[in-house]
Amino acid sequence: MLILRVDPLRPDPEKIRAAAEAIRAGGLVAFPTETVYGLGADAFNGEASAKIFKVKGRPADNPLIVHVRGVDQAQEIGDIPAGVLEVMERVWPGPITFVVKKKANLPDVVTAGLPTVALRCPAHPTALKLIELSGTAIAAPSANKAGRPSPTRAEHVVEDLGEAVDVVLDAGPTFFGVESTIIDVTRGRPVLLRPGPFTAEEIKAIFGDVEIPAFARGLGEAEVALAPGMKYRHYAPDTPLLLAEDLGEAAAYLRSRGLRVAVLCALDKCADGDAVLRLGSEPYEVAKNLYDALRTVDRLGVDVAIGPVLEERGIGLAVMNRLRKAAGFRVAKDIKDLEKYASELARRVLR
Numbered sequence: 001m002l003i004l005r006v007d008p009l010r011p012d013p014e015k016i017r018a019a020a021e022a023i024r025a026g027g028l029v030a031f032p033t034e035t036v037y038g039l040g041a042d043a044f045n046g047e048a049s050a051k052i053f054k055v056k057g058r059p060a061d062n063p064l065i066v067h068v069r070g071v072d073q074a075q076e077i078g079d080i081p082a083g084v085l086e087v088m089e090r091v092w093p094g095p096i097t098f099v100v101k102k103k104a105n106l107p108d109v110v111t112a113g114l115p116t117v118a119l120r121c122p123a124h125p126t127a128l129k130l131i132e133l134s135g136t137a138i139a140a141p142s143a144n145k146a147g148r149p150s151p152t153r154a155e156h157v158v159e160d161l162g163e164a165v166d167v168v169l170d171a172g173p174t175f176f177g178v179e180s181t182i183i184d185v186t187r188g189r190p191v192l193l194r195p196g197p198f199t200a201e202e203i204k205a206i207f208g209d210v211e212i213p214a215f216a217r218g219l220g221e222a223e224v225a226l227a228p229g230m231k232y233r234h235y236a237p238d239t240p241l242l243l244a245e246d247l248g249e250a251a252a253y254l255r256s257r258g259l260r261v262a263v264l265c266a267l268d269k270c271a272d273g274d275a276v277l278r279l280g281s282e283p284y285e286v287a288k289n290l291y292d293a294l295r296t297v298d299r300l301g302v303d304v305a306i307g308p309v310l311e312e313r314g315i316g317l318a319v320m321n322r323l324r325k326a327a328g329f330r331v332a333k334d335i336k337d338l339e340k341y342a343s344e345l346a347r348r349v350l351r
């Protein structure tokens with residue numbers, strides 16, 4: 001594995017060229033985007049793209065996002081209605097992915113055999129330069145082992161994937177820290193498949209309307225047909241995580257049961273614990289630090305981690321979606337819920 005450090009805003013073209021060569025040769029390149037690190041391969045090379053699934057341990061029915069340098073390249077891959085093209089022109093490059101009907105020229109492995117393709121143009125100089133110099137589109141999911149928190153630093157990529165990656169472009173921590181917003185525009189009304197940095201409020205302002213299914217809020221499993229990737233366990237630390245309406249009550253109760261507790265604090269919600277991780281005092285700071293904190297939890301030697309319930313507005317919708325999924329949808333609303341979870345923990349059935 002070759003690790004190349006680059007300045008995120010002024011990446012050295014020679015280093016990007018080396019990474020682009022690896023893409024062209026059918027290799028795997030981990031690269032920064034404004035959201036998280038991606039694990040990229042030539043989207044038109046089926047064998048190269050298949051390696052992504054193998055290395056991540058990703059189920060074959062969970063399709064990849066295809067990264068393009070702009071609207072022109074997007075049109076070569078997807079069948080994009082005029083109204084959607086106009087929107088893409090306005091919002092790209094940016095942290096929003098559009099699911100559109102695909103044209104027949106992509107290998108099936110990339111789209112998991114679906115008639116649709118997810119397209120995105122990342123707002124990160126390093127990622128854009130890599131796509132440009134590769135001379136192709138880049139299929140890339142997040143560069144983590146399937147089910148683990150997404151990587152927001154090159155170190156996370158190395159930790160999860162190690163030698164399986166040919167080149168890692170290390171541009172330091174990513175800007176937003178949560179994955180791109182995904183909307184499906186193949187149905188009459190746009191459907192939010194995954195909330196992200198491009199907010200539901202912004203989508204509503206542009207399209208006039210957006211459907212937000214319960215799973216996009218992190219309330220339960222997704223309908224498989226609509227959002228193939230959303231049915232899997234995701235973002236989770238190995239340490240059991242649960243969310244609590246009242247962090248103070250939860251920390252005190254769980255510790256009274258003899259459990260060692262790590263508390264994830266965010267905004268003004270915090271409590272004393274055996275360990276305390278502060279995500280930030282501002283919503284974007286919380287998003288940016290979330291995945292690193294979920295990875296850190298596993299190094300603290302605690303029995304359980306507890307996290308807050310935050311307002312689902314702006315970037316907060318994305319944060320709560322990730323937290324709810326990482327917690328396996330467990331939210332303690334009162335002491336009864338806490339008693340139940342503590343008993344499950346004692347019987348080691350909760351993870």
Ligand code: AMP
Nearest residue numbers: 063064065099116117118141142228229
């Ligand atoms: P990741 O960036 O690692 O989260 O992976 C890409 C995400 O995009 C997954 O959640 C996929 O399910 C989703 N995705 C990719 N292609 C499609 C598609 N054609 N329809 C719906 N979701 C998709």
Ligand code: MG
Nearest residue numbers: 141142143150
């Ligand atoms: Mg992922």
